[in-house]
Amino acid sequence: MVATTDFLGRLDEETRAELMAQTTRYRLGKGEFVFCVSDPVDTVHFLLSGRIKTCKFTPDGREVILWFGFPGEVFGLIQSPHHKGRMVSVETCEPCEIAKMSSNGFQDFLGSRPKVSQLLVQIVASRLGMLANRLVYFAADDAETRIAKLLVNLDARYHNSGSGSEQPIGLTHQEIADLTGVQRQTATRILGRLAKCGALSMRYRRISIRDHELLSRFTASQR
Amino acid sequence: MVATTDFLGRLDEETRAELMAQTTRYRLGKGEFVFCVSDPVDTVHFLLSGRIKTCKFTPDGREVILWFGFPGEVFGLIQSPHHKGRMVSVETCEPCEIAKMSSNGFQDFLGSRPKVSQLLVQIVASRLGMLANRLVYFAADDAETRIAKLLVNLDARYHNSGSGSEQPIGLTHQEIADLTGVQRQTATRILGRLAKCGALSMRYRRISIRDHELLSRFTASQR
DNA sequence: CGTTGATTGTAATCCAGGCGACAGATTCCA
């Protein structure tokens, strides 16, 4: 199954080849930035391998993670309508292989391929849907519920094998905090609670869902 | 100036006429729903006059407002990738005049007009940007800051005349609470504070910004 | 193989804002 947001995976063989022929490839190490807020919007990027996070920073330096990107995804499309420039920053979570091309080149490419544009609308729309859901969580759920929902979602998205995936979720407590809008200490405390009652198993940096059913019981809003 | 999200306003005369020729018009009174979450996605809508709100509901019945729609905007494009069906509900804030057409018809229309698809990407992207900003506010700001930011944004968007607009913001405290994720009472309390110090003037249901500069001082994160 | 930096664990304090409970104001509509 191809994920909704897997742009490259949803192009047909030929179109993909034509597109990739116009790109140049490069590599980044862990924790590097592909671009930052307010950088000029002159390139579009395609993630070939690795994982990235799209984020923003608050005035006082807190990071807020908007979503993760997986291989096959496009990013770097969006320009702020006001001050021009990037609206978000993109940071690698691990070593990544990326293909890039000029924004103008990509626009030309789209101009003659309406189907691809429509696909892009779908992809951006699905990100919109994700953020809309997150916003509802923020408005309605307490910290524990938000974290439980995050873990369930991530697990589904990450190793979408559906089977009894015991693979750890490769996130630090800090990242979980940045995703759910809580303090790092609060994340640690709540993860500890969830582990103690048996829903999670954790061994330093290796958080994984032990009891899927039990965890999902915490995703029902408490507030 | 045409707003970024004003779809109809950004089409050229001819394209707009062709599009509108395929629509049928109808009217709704205040507080009616154009469609609700999980309704089938078989129509696309264009707001001709009035104002709408796009929202979701929490399991316990709380409303979360995602964004407002103004004349010229398209809505009803997005389908949930999982369970199919609408991802959001759309409710009128006042009597509205709306044009609608079938989703398939609209897809065909787009198929032969790549420029319009690209415009749509921009529009969906700008909503994505708005939600991303809201998410950052939720994660980083306290209630007072969120409300102050909301009022500033609304004022800019609403009566974008830029001049010393003394027009009231036509929202109830409940709506402000639904937009900022606080209790209705909290919204009332904070609005009262802002009014007492002279940033706002309020006379039952008629909230307007008295001192723009003073209000914007509250938009600097306190936390 | 030990030092350094990142990550995790825990505990005490404190307050913003949720929640419940009304009382008054205003608008709407019969």
Place this chain on the structure above:
DNA sequence: TGGAATCTGTCGCCTGGATTACAATCAACG
């Protein structure tokens, strides 16, 4: 014009989670 319904204003209590402050682990690299 007179309810009814919807909005607004104000309390007090109480809890979730921010904040501050360390200590303990782990991993990575010279």
